[in-house]
Amino acid sequence: MGGRTLSVGAPTDPDLLIPFARRAEALGFAGIWTQDTVSAENFSLDGLHVLSYLAAVTERLRLGIGVLYSGRRNPAVQARELATVDQLSHGRLTVGLGVGNDYHRATLTALGIPADRPVRRLVEGIEVMRALWSETGFDGELYSFSGVRSQPPPVQRPGPPIWIGARAEPALRRAVRIADGWTGAAPVATKDFLAQLAIVRRALADQGRDPATFTISKSVYVAVEDTVDKARERLIPAFDRAFGASPVYDATGMADRVAVFGPPVHCARQLRDLFDAGVDELVLYPMYDRMDQLEAFGDLVDR
Template identity: 85%
Template sequence: MPGGPRLSVGAPNDPELLVPFARRAEELGFDAIWTQDTLSTANFSLDGLHVLSYLAAVTERLRLGIGVLYSGRRNPAVQARELATIDQLSGGRLIVGVGVGNDYHRETLAALGIATDRPVRRLVEGIGVMRALWSGTEAGYDGELYSFSGIRSQPDPVQRPGPPIWIGARAEPALRRAVRIADGWTGAAPAGMDDFLHQLEFVKRELADQGRDPAGFTISRSLYIAVEDTVEKARQRLIPAFDRAFGGNPVYDAAGMADRVAVFGPPEHCAQRLGELFDAGVDELVLYPMYDRMDQLEAFGELVPAPAAAPNHPA
């Protein structure tokens, strides 16, 4: 995806906020809006793909991202059709995030009859199946888990050869795999900033080692952010928000999480921190508010770079 650094936003999980939030994000100049594919069955959450279909009808320019679809949760042929449908409905604005998910989800998935074995193989072959079915011709695929020939899937996606696929990953083998087979890498918002920067340097080395043009590979990070008058005011508002969101999480420790993973404070301070991430090599940041979502969206709007002025041409 050519162009300079991009700022995007995460969609709220409140049905009443979805449309006003997305329309205002588009007015403010954000590049994309992202939803999540949660595996939780306990807390209220909307299905991310259905939300993108809904938002495709009420926006015109915003790209639509899902981060991330977990391997094995959906049959890749069914998923390819669902994603191609969203790409059609949005006029070619879809971005597809995929990943293997966390180990602690697998017990619940297995209890629901969803295959959880060989998640990496399911991820790799799932991408191959989707790309084959997006080819616009009778497709075939010969893998260990999926093998077929002579199948035509409709609709074709608008984007050719298909919507960009970004892999969510943290471990070095997964990062290396993302560089090898995907169109981009996306860093998770709950990951510590220091860990992310280490992973970013690894990805940049892998791009060079594998001979990939960095211009054809997108690096993104989801980021929790709070804009307030002071750093301390933002921190005090974030602490209970992280406790609500991550209290008891088996992977991410809510204690002290704001200082590890978030950007917060006055607009100029936040803009400086975002600029440091762009300078480090990030192409797109997806900003997630933790509270007062509409008010925070307005505050985020101060961080969106103004579009470049059109050149003056002599009459």
């Protein structure tokens, strides 16, 4: 991909995690990403624990999580957890953060987790973590402290890069203002993502920010097969299983809206189009046959 960054999404099967990560590293991928959820219909591991696990069996891969929902974890606890992963990985962590979807809030409230003011919790939560990592105080609307120390410090200084997951224009502009990057969600249609990317580019210009200081990432569902029709045939039931009960995303026709699929040359061309549009890093997620698809993805690294 001509120096552009390709990473992969981790599987959810515990038995696949180590062989998948080690093979991804051997194939030349730049990083491996996990997901965070409030609740899940399907089997799901905690993303931060998975990253700690993978830190011990990899040497070069960046370790990313996308995205941690604001307010779900106290920011002081989260700062310590993230710094621990950064220490265990010798400075390889990238942090995705976001406000989450509205339907998450009822679950959070039912569990006794404050769900009000999610945007303020996101913004101040980032400021709290950065204050703790730099050993300074903080005085905000939700959090206020001085003389509080947090251990361990992160290896990366002043802290791990923070990328915001966002879709609406105010959230995209906020990401440019407060974060180190923006990460586009895999279930978002490609045409919608490109419209969001245009907003980010305008925000960078409006805020006078050097685009080189702000990373643009996109997660993509990918299926590599001999033909487009065969790939689509495999993807349709996979999307039905993953999103059939989703209150946000419609699984019907989802493959054609959001996925890249078909022969390697066809997939490489579509991924190159996203890079040409201004994406810095693509995170490729297999929807089935994870190890076989990873091997097929590896053929894309050198295209």
